[in-house]
Amino acid sequence: MFVLIPGAGGSAWYWHRAVSELRARGHEAVAVDLPGADESAGLPEYTEAVVEVIGDRADTVLVAQSMGGFTAPMVCARAPVGLLVLVNAMVPLPGETPGQWWGNTGSEPARVAAAEAGSYGTEFDLDTYFLHDVPPEIAAAGAGHQRPEADIAFNQPCAVDRWPDTTTRVLAAAEDRFFPVDFQRRVARDRLGIEAETVPGGHLTALSHPSQLVDKLVERLPRGR
Template sequence: MSRFVLIPGAGGAAWYWHRVVAELESRGHEAVAVELPAADEKAGLPAYTDLVLDAIGDSGAGVAVVAQSMGGFTAPMVCARRPVDALMLVNAMVPLPGETAGAWWDATGSQEARAAAARAGGYPEEFDLATYFLEDVPPDLAATLMQHERPEAEVAFTQPCAIERWPDVRTCVLAGTDDRFFPYEFQRRIAKERLGVDAEPVPGGHLNALSHPRELAERLAACLDPVQGESGRSGTPGGGPRRAHR
């Protein structure tokens, strides 16, 4: 049995993970999604990190930290302070040491990649929730999600990812094949450039924890297996990948 600690993206709603939590628990794992004070201008990444560390606690079970979207800025800060068995990024932002989320967009070319994918796919380039986040989410879940949505405080976009190097932990990058916000090929490029990792395809769009929870849970569980999770590596951005020995 392993303990999965799941970090949401911007907005900080733990509810986002509820279908994956149920799927992981049905497989005999522990799973906890962390609620983050995303709208609090006095909080931000250090506070998020402390809350995730509290959720990990003193668990004796193998621990996997899972981060979605902007949660990718918090996850490495957590893993730099607490040894874990695996770090799993799901449609996530991959930061460099000291980078801010506000600077990440231009540094990675994410908006240009999103626009190019929209032109190729024949859907609007201008961002809206229905097109880029909710296109494959069941309508009832999309309506409930809107009840949990809240704005991300500006402070979180200005604080650096406070790590000196990428944590020495096996890292799996899971990229939604239908993600319109962070297109699949864009995620593959960033994973390779910044982590030396081959991103693994998983079904669904940016919010695939709601649209494809079973498939995502299966892949998360497999990432803990050093054989099945073969593409997981640990490494230092800019320094090339190393296979984690665990």
């Protein structure tokens, strides 16, 4: 079973194209809707929501996008996850908060440097950094699913003592402007000691290139997953 964690805002809709693709290929897939806009709910509540979906399924493939990378190791510490896949994800250190992550990893200088090299705007806006490769009709459909991320989660630690023993893969999109691919590769090497694998698309690759992303998600699955 694939269980998919969205990024900031927590909307399960982000994964809907990948979920459809996975199900069409015969896989069970569930995207978890998180209370991202709720000022009383943060990383512990996100973790609890995902753990409840997994239950006692030992064959779960947990997939986390962007800020979902903070929830994912907390889930792996509590649930029998067989494989963790991080997609354009924040990779936390134990005890680190999302608010600390930006400065600790140097994500902002990396974003600006990539923008200057790529000749697009350095000032963040949704169209330039998130929607530049998303089909217009998909972007329009997603407008009603956008949510803010409440401040509470940014100040809460990734509550694990160490990175879980769960087999982990990192997928980095070649055209990601928010977390540039070279930045993601560096963070994966520095923090996990693994090489990131490249997928097409930008930061929202599950919306822009769902089929190619799912190709990567399933290409090395053990038989029966």
